[in-house]
Amino acid sequence: MAITGTQNPSQVHRIPQSKYIDGVRWLPPVSAFDRFAAIAYFDADSNSPSIEIHYLNTNPQDPSPVLDPQSSWTSPSRISSLKTAQSTPQPLLAAATFSGSLHVLAPDLINGGAIESKASIEDTGFHSGPVAAVDLRDGGNECVTVGDDGRINLVSFSGNSWYRRFFDANGLVGYSAVKWASPTEFVTGGYGFGLQWWDQRRPGGPVSQFKGNWTQGKTSGIVHSIDIHPSRKHTCLAGGSSGTVFAWDLRAQQQPIVLSGAGTGEAAAPSLSESDVWEVQYDRFTRSSNISNMSSARILPVMICSEDGILAVIEQGEEPIELLAEPCAINSFDIDHQNPSDVICSLEWESIAILTSSRSSSTRLSRGSVQLPRFNKVGNALKLSSTQAISGFSSLVSQKLFSSTPPPQRLQSLTVFAAKGYKMKTHKASAKRFRVTGRGKIVRRRAGKQHLLAKKNTKRKLRLSKMHPVSRSDYDNVIGALPYLKVNRKAK
């Protein structure tokens, strides 16, 4: 775990692979010091897909981590969706394939990572065509699969595995993403930015539906990924085509909170990217800047990855923070739940990027990212304009900018009394005679209550016993004597 002790707040390690990466996930650790990742490969040369368990080897001397392959499992078809879940004794891995099968694997991380197939459903009636997405319930023995064919299947694999068709839209509707919201509820996403909320106890149709028509038909797209924060189950976060990231609050039925992209003109959120957002996840690492007055309606920080090679954190009403700008697409990423500062991403050009950063710092810019100037967005991908000019330039420049700029130090707004380094002394006699009220006024005692009190009436003595504000014209004198007095000259 040399990662946490490193000096540099953020490090990006690109590890080239020799195969295409269909999916990548962290595996829930079995012990505190071992880090494992599950990677779904597709070897285009031999046309063979596989899932491999890799051990993340971080050498204290060598800053770049190494992925050590532990074990491999050959899949019958390419992996379309890969999910992991915590379970005892072994973590579980659900892999859905393009041929419409589902495989639940249990890698034995303690003894060399041998992969044991726990359940495998290759029934032709399971899904026709590819399974679009799968989600594994944390801890439970159940997962849900959806597909373009409009089927929603619940797979249970405690004891002997079986599946049950929860809903079949007969292809009239297709689903492309799914996420558990609670042990009985889940959310699906599909075409036209539609989201559906399902409840196992109420089969036959979605409990609640969200229509993605806030753009008035100008643009439309597909939801690629959904995330639900465990502490805010009423809000579904979804990312999809044309850089769209939005949140659907079940309590505000048809009004989405658009975080990025595809905005409706005047209320357009700052658009980070115009290409597909492949994955969204709540970023548990980036602390919100004003966490104290955060209402439950506010969306927590969200990490996204997109087709034009951007990994970024966006927050409602804030400028997005770019963590990574690659020349190729970032197809998926996963945030380590136990160690949320670490992110693993799969890049289009057959490589894996691992982002690590120190956990100690908890400021907003702690991942060491740089707020990039706007010119980065002009042509983020290797774009060709009509004058035949390739401008891969901007994204490359931004990459160079990333190298190691230290996070900007915020200057404290302290009043500097003496610039030269010697302090002013307090006039001790005055310090005993004046004090400052909570509002910043200077007060003093009144004179005439020492002796000859017999001739003064009670009201007068009472009046003289109270503190009295110092006249404004005397302020300069008092402050001159007491330079460290916290005076507010404008206090009324």
Next chain:
Amino acid sequence: MPGVSSDTSGGALAPFSPESQGAAVYPLHHGLKSPISRLSISWSRGNSLRVSVFAAPSDHSVNEEAGGKVVEVKLGSGDGEISDSHWRRIAYDSVSPFALLQSRKNAASSFSKMSMNSSPYDVDWSEYSKDINALLGNQKSPPAPIIDDPKSVIKKGEEPTSLKAAWELLEMFYAEKPSQSWLPERLVDWLAGYDSLFSGTHSTVHSKLVDFQKELVNLQVVEDDPRYWEVISSALAVGWLDIVVKLLRLHGSYRLDQLSNRETENGLVEAVAVLISKMPRMRLEQEDGILGESFKAKPDFVKALEKWRAHINKLDSSAFWFQCAHQQTREGLRSMLQIMLGNADSLCTATCHWIELYISHLLYIRPFTVGLESMYNLAQKCIQLKPMASADRLMQLIIGILGENTEVVLAECSKGFGPWMVTHAIELLTAGSDHAEMLLHEEHKNLGGISIEELYRLVYAQVLSSHPLTWQIAPIYLASCMKQGMVLLQILLSKQPVQHNQLLLKNIEICRLYELDSITSNIMKIAGVYHWKHGRKGSGVFWLQQARDEYRLNRIAQQLFDSVGKTISDESFKQWEGLIQLLGSESKTAGGLEFLHKYRDFKKSLQQIHDGKTTDASRQAVESLITLMKNPSTPQRFWLPLLYDSLKLLNWQDHPLFNVSQTNLLLNKLQELSMARLRPGFIEPDLPPHALDSVRLALATNLGRAILEE
């Protein structure tokens, strides 16, 4: 394979003849027993062939033998030393430097057009070249062992590849123009890195050293072995001074027990070693681990060289040689001195390959060789002295470069190293050279009006696009081709498979980047039809909607209505909900499917009437019925079921819901319908036989009541 016994050799496609050198035989394991009747060959992904083998249809086809088989044959293993995945890595990584260079070039050219002064955007070829060089693999030596083995002479680094060697050559000669006078030393370094590449076909100094290294462990007295001296002088000839010094220090006279009685001998060995490590060299900067004294300026170097040579001469003619008792040492050391003095014969005997001889000439005889012409002449001389049996691709490239013939260089690059090399090397060749630039940018009629540069780029882009993983970077190269690039790009994008959404979206994204809207909509249409055909109606409709393809939407609407007619009336209507929501309320994008949306509204209000909510619901139902009947997109066969469904509305108890004009419209439609029934091809709706009559009766009643009402 079990079934193949007799015709394994018969499976070979090409007749094998030992004369034709390039012919390769690829055995086909098809496993078919019966004689093959037909063969079909087509290209598959990458450079593999797909061979479909059909067996002759046999009469007794009772056994479950396959009637044919499809076999993929991978043609050629490409470059032997670079694997496919490594090639892909090179292709990926070279995109960024290439794109960066192109944009710099464009910026520079546009700037120089605007103002004729020298532009601030100087195109930096050397940066590009270094980027490419770095991605070809960096020769990082493994961390040095803590205990240095005195007997290990050669360090084992990363295996050098000829691709990198070739790139470095090009870099040396084209990208680093100003360093001409350091060129000989650069060549020495180059050879030190890549001499092992020639060991496969010829004996080289490197291979000699490797062989000797193996024996070194077993040798007791090194200096008695003639090969020891041979290897030392060879290494000296090609300028690997550190190895020479290291070997010299293995000399027996350094041993403590012999130091006393071999003092003179040891002194001579040490003197030579010191001389070697003091050799003046013309280098840009002093590097660690390289022996010799570096000089940047020529006059200093000349002075130092003469001084050094004088030292050697002095040593050569000294009297100590007679006191040296060991004959091998004496002869070996003196031959080394001869090499250092630049004796052509001893250089010739010490080296193996012509390039080594060439390098030694550059080092010891003509260190001031400048200009490609003189270098070329020298190379020719060396080749005559040490003729090659077979020409290595690197050697061909060197001769081409020295001969200042751009066409030969290009041809050698493309022959020896493939399209990647040519495409990226062209950038270097044109660097600063007007002649080459003219040659490469000249438009040729016989190439269809494109330049050589564009031709090679197109070829490379074709190679890229043939692989499912690299096709995404082909657009960057295609886009840099002025003439044919865009057309080929359009073809490439339209040909991509649409089965998987992710790939499809990536494709569309590229279209968006290059503003190819027509291709986008074409792809979407193809995807829509694909999904529709595979029963994924929702996806199909979505993509067709995205493509704004009203024609196809109308067509598939007809098909959809068939199933609507059967199912929509009962509870399974709920299933349609999702699709209807997807369609949205915009009539423009939905095409014929707009009907569904209205029908849904109508059904909903009818349902409400059944549930008991009457007043508002009935009015709504009437409105939606009228809009449905007015709308031309409502198919005729739905008219009667619609009217039949709304019988309850027509026979409304309290007051007539339809006014006169509305009733007239419905009556007209009904009339039209009964006329249409007479025509052939009319589909009778699945309704009770008296439906038409009852509707007509109800309409008539309603008309009467409406007239009365008014």
